[in-house]
Amino acid sequence: MTRALVLGSTVLIGVSTIALSALQAPAPAPSAAALAATRIEKVKDNLYVITGSSPVPRETFSGGNVGVFITEKGVVVVDTKLANWGPAILERIKSVTTKPVVTIINTHTHGDHTGSNEFFAGATVESVVHENTKTNMARMDAFKGDKAKFLPTRTYKDKLTLGSGKDQIDLYHFGAGHTNGDTFIVYTALRTLHAGDMFPWKDAPFIDRSNGGSGRAWPDTIKRLLDGVKNVDTVIGGHQPVAGWKDLATFQRFLADLYAHASAAQKAGKTVDQAVADKTWMGKYAGYDSTRLQAAVQAIYDELSGK
Ligand SMILES: [Zn+2]
Known part of the structure; x- marks a missing residue:
């Protein structure tokens, strides 16, 4: 339905239904600007990334970076952007391979990383997430009721190896951070990690406490990854260009300093505004x-005060 038609029928039905229809409205179709910003780029050999974008500005937002790993059996897709992006993702994939999508992995629950799972779901597609992420996804409207059939088909707790x-x-889960169910995906032969929103951008991160995220745990969680996983040099983050292992190590130190700064400020009785104003640590x-x-x-203040 076109936008004009939707607006017209809304006016006819009456004002009282507008609020309800806005809540129930399907996610918007991708804008031309967002489609143009969504390119498929080679990372290494048989691994590609379909570029994501920062949530700001909204007009070009498509969701997170999508990993496209072409294996013998078919294509493994990591994250599925916002709702309604399935056809565009598939079109980009088809520009580099004729193989079918056989596996979906979501780094975490958010709608800009799981939004088009529904498009790819099917009897022949395995979908994998950390067990906490499946629990978080089950609370989302996109996976409730009839749509529960689009929930992931396989979960794991600490580590899971697919293929050989x-x-x-x-797949590794090292603890809480962005949420309580973030997965790090390592393409071992390619020395490449898909970190999702555990390494979203070069700025303070979104600590989603409503999905079990933790500003206190986050630096330790990445430390366990840095110490426990070897032979990685390339990192695909959630919403940024492909980076290096050293960039992830820098982000880990940034997170540790952010937490130290915020918790010290709170202990000293400073307000959040005062803590934010002091950027010397950055x-x-x-x-x-x-x-x-x-x-x-x-979020760190709230976490420390038990809110
Ligand atoms: Zn996220």
Whole structure:
């Protein structure tokens, strides 16, 4: 249905239904600007990324980076952007392979990483997430009622290996961070990690406490990854260009410093605004923004005060 038709019928039905129809309205179709910003790029050999975008500005937002790993048996897709992006994702995949999609992995529950799971779901597609993420997804409207059939078909707790040889993928959960169910995906033969929103951008992260996220745990969780997983040099983050292992190590230190700064400020009786205003600790993080600092510091304050 076109936008004009939707608007017209809404007016005819009456004002009282507008609020309800807005709540029930399907997610918007991808905009031309967002489609143009969504390219498939080679990472290494048989691994590609379909570029994501930052949630701001909204007009070009498509959701997170999508991993496209072409194995002997078919294509493994990591994350599925916002709702209604399935056809565009598939079109990008078809530009690099004729193989079918056989596996979906979601790094975590958020709708900009699971939004088009429904498009790919089917009897021949296995979908895999951390067990906490399946629980979180089951609470989303996109996976309730009739749509529960689109929930992931397989879960794991600490580590899961899929495939073997050059097709091997290791999935790891090292603890809470962005949510309580984030998965790190390692393409072992390609020395590449898909980190999702555990490494979203070079700025303070979104700590989603409503899905079990933790600003206190996050740096330790990434430390366990850095210490426990070897032979990785390339990292696909949630909403940023492909980066390196050293960039992830820098982000881990940034998170540890963010937490130390926020918790010290709270202990000293400073307000969130005062804690945010003091950015001296950020001096050593060249290229980092502070546009999301306020929300992150607030989340850490809330976590420390048991809210
Ligand atoms: Zn997220």
